[in-house]
Amino acid sequence: MPNCKTLVPFHGTKEQEEKLEEVIRTHKGEKGATMPVMQEAQKIYGYLPEEVQVMIAERMEIPLTEVYGISSFYAQFTHNPKGAIQISVCLGTACYVKGAGEILNQVCKKVGCQPDEITADGKFSIDSTRCIGACGLAPVMMINNDVYGRLKPEDVDAIIEKYM
């Protein structure tokens, strides 16, 4: 289970903690605030390590099991940091029937790590996603916020090299 336990040491700053406290203050007492707070927390830290989950649970006065239950349930929450450059290859139906599997293989080969993993230098991470809604351009991948469509396996290397 790749996304159940934090594998890297925590390096949170005082500044990040203050930001998180501010978020919790504005949402506290609001109905159904747990997820919005966790989404903000992930924006602040880039991921949700155990330490951050403990902070959220204590300060929102909810059981840690509930926070962990949510963070391990939803695909968007990650217990491990992502690379500075995040590559998401769409494996939705439209992309799949147009050969997205080959695109993913090529990305893994070029970057040198597997889906849901991060490279040793922390620069790249690869995810496979389920449909980013750009089905008209299938097959598609996203690198940070840039979308690349109508891909062929042979295009992959040149695109990734731009980020290396």
Added chain:
Amino acid sequence: MSFVRSHVLVCGGTGCTASDSPKVIAEFEKQFAEFKLSDEVRVIKTGCFGLCALGPIVVVYPEGTFYSSIKVEDVKEIVSEHILKGRLVERLLYKEAGAEGHTHSLNDTQFYKKQKRIALRGCGVINPEEIDEAIAYDGYRALATCLTEKSREEVIQIVTASGLRGRGGAGFPTGMKWKFAAAAEDPVKYVCCNADEGDPGAFMDRSVLEGNPHSVIEAMEIAAYAIGAAQGYIYIRAEYPIAVQRLKIAIDQAKEYGFLGKNIFGTDFSFDLEIRLGAGAFVCGEETALLASIEGHRGEPRPRPPFPAVKGLFGKPTLLNNVETYANIPWIINNGAEAFAAIGTEKSKGTKVFALGGKITNTGLVEIPMGTTLREIVEEIGGGIPNGKKFKAAQTGGPSGGCIPLSLIDTPLDYENMASIGSIIGSGGLIVMDEDNCMVDIAKFFLGFTTDESCGKCSPCRIGTKRMHDILEKITVGKGTMEDIALLEELCTHIKENALCGLGQTAPNPILSTLKHFRHEYEAHVIDKRCPAGICKDLLQYKILPEKCAGCTACSRVCPANAITGEVKNPHVIDQAKCIKCGTCVQKCKFEAIIKE
């Protein structure tokens, strides 16, 4: 408001944005300034036109000239020729696949001719970030009518009479849902919108929210008035940043204009709306799971009854509809229930938006009257299958749906017909497959999806989807037996009957429908250990035809596994034990000497 002589509409939907439409828009602005046209011509960023395959789309009004696949470097020519001198830039006009000559206007194209845009009205017409444009396009007129001229009962009566059914997949009559929520006696009720469009291959909800977000806000207010609610939530996927952003802008503008908030249009009706972001869980499209997620819990479904109309969000009566369902409501109020009911078939009224994807020329979004046949969609609107390939099947309804084979291509698409042939309309994803797609592999793909997305609460789904996937895996690697197929069918029946929610109950559909229409492909995998489409790698062999091989050594040099041997100018051979079936040699061979079988 200043008047200009011409408007240049550029698509700012997700598809065209990925094809660089923001740069095209910036270039138009730059060129207008250079030609000193900024006072007489305006460029407008709109929502999705639907024809994503040929983005970025540019339409010049008042003529309605339709340019496609516009690059930044083309902009100058459009400005200097068309805008300045009134001469069309022929080379950039949209060219219909297979047709001779160009199509000047959008509405004359095969792609648009058969469409009827109700839910998508406004998309590709207005600037979604300007409430004034929405108002000019009838925005909030229906809300005003309801609040000032119609009683709550009358509103529900109109929705019921229109025959509108839920567009999220299940097709439950919308009017009836509203009636149940209105009948619940509680001072606090909620109105929610399901914008958690998780079905891979469907993107109509995103396009509505990106292209005309006010239509959804307006409809939710009408619903709130009808059932007696004062608070609403829109639950939207975090994966749709542009839609979230435009929705936020729309809500702020509606509040500023007094269309949202306290005492709307001077009446005693008040309504407030909040956005909640999903976090990537397909099961949250199920209504009880979605409500659990808005409450801030794990998105796990619960048994019904009680239905949300009685006991929903935070334990209060709740009305939950899908984006596309809501988007129809203002049109129905403005044009009358009869006008809507006049479109479509006997039991399926109105239009449905389909997301055309896969092996089809015009990929994109189309809105057509219910009862249009699959043939019309694929051959006329969709422009057929590219690369001279043959149509094999269309997959509808995503992981909950099934396949429609060539023999049923003339079936009119509506809720009843689709159910009778073993598929569903679902949310409207329509993926076209050609002869190169393996149906067993497609079933395995969907089961891989449902296995991942099963929330784990009930065992028929948690264990059953995994077991079904295992059997499909076994078949696709060539280790399947005829008993496996029988076991698969048995499992499908049990899971359909016993799973807790829609996700599990429909998860066997991709298998059942491919078994029904493509059983011979399963049998080919099991009996002949052969994949007829050439997709399942373990059942493939690459072979070099000695009579065609020139001995150029190109293949042996690129083979990553060193599986190809042979002397120069003599036929080469592939060592099957070493071959990893990557297909690189086929791409390299200039003599078409390597075949896949």
